[in-house]
Amino acid sequence: MLSSSRRRYVHVRQGSSLAAAGLVLAVVAELSSAGLLGLSGWFISTCAVAGAATFSSFSYIAPSGGVRAFAMARVAGNYGKRLVLHAAALRRIAAARAGLFDRAAATDRAQLDGLWSGDLLDRSMADADSAGMALIECTTPVAVTAVLTAGAVLAVAASTSVVPAAVLAAGVVVMAVSTHRTSGTAREAEQRTRKALRTELVTAVDAWTEMASLGAAEQLAARTTARFTRLDTARGTAGRRRRRTKLAGGLIGTATLTATAATAATGSARDTPTFVFVVLLALGVLAQAEQLAAAAEAGAAAKAAHHRLMTTVPLTASTPTAAEMRSWSTEQGIGFAGYPLPPMALRPGRVLGATVARGTMLVVTGRSGSGKSTLLRTLASSLRQAAEGREGRPTVVAVAADDHLFTGTLGSNWRLADPALTDDEIDERLAELRLNDSGLTATTSVGPGGRQLSGGELRRVYLGRALARHPHVLIVDEPTTGLDDRTARHVLGILQNLPDTTVVVALHAVPAYLEPSGHVSRLPLDHPGP
Structure with a gap:
C-alpha cells in the first residue's frame, strides 16, 4: 500500500504530464485557428484575384486542402484540450485537497477546533479549487498567447518583412504588461469587503436577540447596511477597473492592428492576398491576447489561494501542546x-x-x-x-x-x-x-x-x-x-x-x-x- 504522501506525489506527477499534454493540444488548437483564419483570408483573396484575371492558372487544390487540415486540427485540438486539461486540473484540485487534509492531520489535535472550523474548511476547499483551475484559467491562455504570438511574428516576417512583425510583437507585449499591472487589485478589494460583510452578517444573526434587548437593533442594522454599501462600492470599482482594462486592451489592439496593416501595405506585402493574410493573422493573435486580462486576474486569485493553503497558522506560545x-x-x-x-x-x-x-x-x-x-x-x-x-x-x-x-x-x-x-x-x-x-x-x-x-x-x-x-x-x-x-x-x-x-x-x-x-x-x- 502506498502512503498518503506517496500517493499524492504520484497524483501530482500524473497531473503534470496531463497538464503538459493539455498545453500542447491547446497550442495546436489555437495555432490551427490562427492558421485557418489567415489561410482562409489568403485563399479567398487569391481566388478573387485569380477570378478577375484572364487565363489565370491558379490551382485551388493545395490551399483548400490546407484549410480543411487546419479546420480538422482545430476541432480535434479543442476537444482533446478540454478533456486533458480538465483531467489535469481535477488532479491538481485533488492533490491540493489531499495536502490540506494531510496538514490538518499533522496539526496538534488540541488546536484543531481553533484552526480547522467548518467555515475555514469551506474556504480552503474553494482555495484548492482556485489553485487547481489556474491551469485552465491562467497558465493555458498565457502559454497559448506566447506561442501563437511567436508563430505569427515569424509568419508575418517571412511573408512580408521584419517591421510589421515587430509592430505586432510590440503590441502584444504592451497588452500583456497593461493587463498584468491592473490585475488583481480590484478583485482583492472586493473579496476583502465581501469577507468583512460575511463576518458582520454571521455576528448580526448570532447577536440579534441580545442587541434587540439592549435597544441596539437599529445600530446593528445600520452597521450591516453600511457593509452592504461598501460591497456595492467595491463591486462598482472592480467593474469600472475591468471595463477600463478591457477598453485599454481594445485600444492597444486596434492601434497594433492598424500599425501592422499600415506597415504591411507600404510595400512590404508583395500582393493583396499576402496583405489580407497578415491582417487576419494579426487579428487572431490580438483576439487571443485579449484573454490575458482574465488570465491575469485568475492568476492573482490563484496565487492568493495558494498562499493561504500553504500558510500554516502558528500555535500560540500561551497554549500548551x-x-x-x-x-x-x-x-x-x-x-x-x-x-x-x-x-x-x-x-x-x-x-x-x-x-x-x-x-x-x-x-x-x-x-x-x-x-x-x-x-x-x-x-x-x-x-x-x-x-x-x-x-x-x-x-x-x-x-x-x-x-x-x-x-x-x-x-x-x-x-x-x-x-x-x-x-x-x-x-x-x-x-x-x-x-x-x-x-x-x-x-x-x-x-x-x-x-x-x-x-x-x-x-x-x-x-x-x-x-x-x-x-x-x-x-x-x-x-x-x-x-x-x-x-x-x-x-x-x-x-x-x-x-x-x-x-x-x-x-x-x-x-x-x-x-x-x-x-x-x-x-x-x-x-x-x-
Whole structure:
C-alpha cells in the first residue's frame, strides 16, 4: 500500500504530464485557428484575384486542402484540450485537497477546533479549487498567447518583412504588461469587503436577540447596511477597473492592428492576398491576447489561494501542546502527569496530574479563565495520540463547550456517531436524557448549526451523540450549561453511572449532590488541590 504522501506525489506527477499534454493540444488548437483564419483570408483573396484575371492558372487544390487540415486540427485540438486539461486540473484540485487534509492531520489535535472550523474548511476547499483551475484559467491562455504570438511574428516576417512583425510583437507585449499591472487589485478589494460583510452578517444573526434587548437593533442594522454599501462600492470599482482594462486592451489592439496593416501595405506585402493574410493573422493573435486580462486576474486569485493553503497558522506560545503532557490509558482507567497550566490560567505554571479509574468520574473545577477547557482539550489530544492505531471502541470522545450540529435532523446527527441507530433507538435515548419532554424526536429538524434548539437541549444532544460512540473515555466541557437544577442533576447522574467508561468533566463548582466519593474525584484549578 502506498502512503498518503506517496500517493499524492504520484497524483501530482500524473497531473503534470496531463497538464503538459493539455498545453500542447491547446497550442495546436489555437495555432490551427490562427492558421485557418489567415489561410482562409489568403485563399479567398487569391481566388478573387485569380477570378478577375484572364487565363489565370491558379490551382485551388493545395490551399483548400490546407484549410480543411487546419479546420480538422482545430476541432480535434479543442476537444482533446478540454478533456486533458480538465483531467489535469481535477488532479491538481485533488492533490491540493489531499495536502490540506494531510496538514490538518499533522496539526496538534488540541488546536484543531481553533484552526480547522467548518467555515475555514469551506474556504480552503474553494482555495484548492482556485489553485487547481489556474491551469485552465491562467497558465493555458498565457502559454497559448506566447506561442501563437511567436508563430505569427515569424509568419508575418517571412511573408512580408521584419517591421510589421515587430509592430505586432510590440503590441502584444504592451497588452500583456497593461493587463498584468491592473490585475488583481480590484478583485482583492472586493473579496476583502465581501469577507468583512460575511463576518458582520454571521455576528448580526448570532447577536440579534441580545442587541434587540439592549435597544441596539437599529445600530446593528445600520452597521450591516453600511457593509452592504461598501460591497456595492467595491463591486462598482472592480467593474469600472475591468471595463477600463478591457477598453485599454481594445485600444492597444486596434492601434497594433492598424500599425501592422499600415506597415504591411507600404510595400512590404508583395500582393493583396499576402496583405489580407497578415491582417487576419494579426487579428487572431490580438483576439487571443485579449484573454490575458482574465488570465491575469485568475492568476492573482490563484496565487492568493495558494498562499493561504500553504500558510500554516502558528500555535500560540500561551497554549500548551499535547507533547507537554504525559498521559496513559489502560483497561483500568486513565492518567496524566506533567501538565503545566498555561499563562492565561488563574494559577499559571502550576503542574497538574491525576489518575481516574475506569467507571469513575474526575470533575475539573475552577472559575472562568482558570484553564479548564484548555486542560480538557489537551488531555483529549494526548490520549488520542497515545492510542493512535487502536481499533474497536474509540479511546476518547470529547464534547466541547461549543460543539457543532449539522443542518438536518437529530437522527442524522446522531448517526454520525453510530450509523446503525434506528429512529426508535434514538427516541429511547432522547427519553433517557429527558429531551422527549420538549417534543424532540429522531425526525426533529435542528436548523442551521442547531439554532432551532435551546442551549440546554443542545448540550444534551451533544452528550447523547457522544454516548452513542460507547467510548473508553468521555471528556465533557460544562455538561450542565443551560440546564435547570433538576435536569442538571439527572445528566450528571447519567455520567456518574457509566461502569465501562472513564469520565472527565469540567464544572465551575461541584454541586452538593456530587460531592467527592468513591466514584467521583475532584481536581481544582483555581486553588491548590488536596
